Amino acid sequence: MSQAPVARLHNVTKVIGKRTIIDRVSFEVHPGEVFGFLGPNGSGKTTTIRMIVGLMGLTSGDIHIANHSIKTAFPEAIVQVGAIVENPEMYKFLTGYQNLLHYARMNPSVTKERIQEVVELVGLQGRIHDKVKRYSLGMRQRLGVAQAIMHKPKLLVLDEPTNGLDPAGIRELRDYLRRLAQDEGTAVLVSSHLLSEMELMCDRVAILQKGQIIDVRSIRGDRAEGEVGNPQLTEVQFEVDHPDAALGILEGQGEGRIVDGLLLLSADRNAVAAINRRLVEAGIQVYGIRTKTKSLEDQFLEMTRSETIG
Numbered sequence: 289m290s291q292a293p294v295a296r297l298h299n300v301t302k303v304i305g306k307r308t309i310i311d312r313v314s315f316e317v318h319p320g321e322v323f324g325f326l327g328p329n330g331s332g333k334t335t336t337i338r339m340i341v342g343l344m345g346l347t348s349g350d351i352h353i354a355n356h357s358i359k360t361a362f363p364e365a366i367v368q369v370g371a372i373v374e375n376p377e378m379y380k381f382l383t384g385y386q387n388l389l390h391y392a393r394m395n396p397s398v399t400k401e402r403i404q405e406v407v408e409l410v411g412l413q414g415r416i417h418d419k420v421k422r423y424s425l426g427m428r429q430r431l432g433v434a435q436a437i438m439h440k441p442k443l444l445v446l447d448e449p450t451n452g453l454d455p456a457g458i459r460e461l462r463d464y465l466r467r468l469a470q471d472e473g474t475a476v477l478v479s480s481h482l483l484s485e486m487e488l489m490c491d492r493v494a495i496l497q498k499g500q501i502i503d504v505r506s507i508r509g510d511r512a513e514g515e516v517g518n519p520q521l522t523e524v525q526f527e528v529d530h531p532d533a534a535l536g537i538l539e540g541q542g543e544g545r546i547v548d549g550l551l552l553l554s555a556d557r558n559a560v561a562a563i564n565r566r567l568v569e570a571g572i573q574v575y576g577i578r579t580k581t582k583s584l585e586d587q588f589l590e591m592t593r594s595e596t597i598g
């Protein structure tokens with residue numbers, strides 16, 4: 289991507305007491321991108337987000353927002369951030385519009401035209417003059433997002449925005465976040481512990497495990513409609529006469545193991561033919577080869593399984 293990143297985390301580390309909660313986390317979020325911050329409960333998503341939005345200091349490393357360091361140029365950096373980290377405070381006895389007007393008064397740069405614009409962006413135009421107490425959870429969240437983007441921040445940060453939403457609410461959230469990213473060029477950072485939701489919503493995800501980033505990957509673009517997951521990594525099953533010998537021959541060709549007399553390899557799909565040739569040339573009889581494309585779901589579960597086992 290050629291455009292400068294809106295958010296750049298570089299070796300962000302947080303130590304609380306003697307525990308390193310966040311360990312050298314680095315990633316970038318670009319303009320117009322919906323970026324997922326994915327990790328199991330307790331992996332450190334909220335802590336990282338609190339540092340990005342200035343609610344918590346860093347132990348080391350740095351965060352740049354629109355090229356301003358939050359350590360050395362905090363006011364310039366933070367003005368470019370809109371966020372919903374905890375539940376947004378709304379006056380339930382006022383209408384959605386009155387709530388937005390109330391926040392707009394605190395920020396002289398926000399015009400009535402801008403309020404109208406954000407109301408349309410989040411799709412609340414039909415209900416904006418209803419009292420907030422009559423809003424569903426999804427509508428309250430839209431109002432929260434409308435409020436967070438009123439001052440045209442370059443970065444919008446939402447911590448677990450799908451929590452409590454039904455599938456229709458999640459779909460709507462996805463649609464208006466994409467509209468926001470496309471129409472206003474906003475970089476959107478959303479956290480979640482649910483991969484299935486991130487796959488529907490995001491262009492890229494970073495996977496966090498025990499305070500460390502273990503993977504950053506694209507999850508859109510190269511997959512067909514309805515197909516889930518990234519087709520690059522494949523689990524290949526080789527049925528051979530001597531699995532142990534075959535495993536030895538393939539040492540260094542990717543992760544391998546023997547299960548029920550079958551040799552299982554995690555390998556790039558394109559490498560399968562070369563692996564087969566190597567086995568045959570070494571005198572191994574190959575009776576069958578089966579490939580199974582690992583979905584991002586499989587990989588995420590594999591990556592995070594150690595977390596639950598301990």
Ligand SMILES: Nc1ncnc2c1ncn2[C@@H]1O[C@H](COP(=O)(O)OP(=O)(O)OP(=O)(O)O)[C@@H](O)[C@H]1O
Nearest residue numbers: 304307309327328329330331332333334335336481
């Ligand atoms: N102020 C604190 N003092 C001590 N430990 C903390 C503090 N804040 C967070 N932690 C610990 O840091 C780890 C990461 O917590 P964090 O809330 O960032 O994770 P998370 O990925 O957002 O999880 P969840 O989805 O459950 O909120 C947890 O083990 C938590 O207990």
